[in-house]
Amino acid sequence: MGPGSPKLHAWSTRPRDRQPMTAIIFAGPTLPPALQPVLECAIEWRPPVRQGDVYRAALTRPSVIGIIDGYFEFVPTVWHKEILWAMAQGIHVFGAASIGALRAAELDTFGMRGIGRIYEAFRDGILEDDDEVAVLHGPEELGYPPLTEAMVTIRATFDEAARAGVLAPEVAAQLTxxxxxxxxxERTYDAVLQRAAASRIPAAPPRDLAAWLPAGRIDQKRIDAEALLTTIRAHLAAAPPCSASATG
Structure with a gap:
């Protein structure tokens, strides 16, 4: 069958013929190298995914592919058909937090598994725009330092500020x-507060918010990425350790 066939996916394919189980995870600014566990031999970390990367990863026959971050705009984005093709080979594909959440919401009916609140919001139609997860960040060699804030994280943070009494609900909605x-x-908290002041949103609540940040910030993308990692670890847990060998 072709790469785009929806009839075969990771939950109903032929038995795997390799052990131990392994995973390849694509991540960058959401879960940067400094936060990526390096002592887990079953997990291989790769940079943010771009078009063709999932296909190439699938050729190495991992048990699992996890998609968190991915490039877009000036770099071709990961293709739906390469994800479908990977699943048709019996590879379980998980997505969360960023481009992974978007693709999972689009392909969950074909077997891709989405994890986390961001995926759920896209799946349920609460969120629709790609810019909700987009961020500007520095290069890989510097650890992908974030230069802007994701809209999904701003939403979660302002919601928490309202729950904590830092902002009135209507002010939180205005700032969102x-x-x-x-x-x-251009999306940073400073830029939001400056634009809010120019728009005559009440001055005192934004000042309270500035004092509450950054400790009160809710990094929803990282929360979801860590949930994906936990899920993949659980999926791999039933397999023999990396040092095991199989004979037949």
């Missing part, structure tokens, strides 16, 4: 709308 109006490459 201000953040959404900004281009993703």
């Amino acid at each position: 709308a201000v953040a959404k109006s900004l281009f993703y490459k």
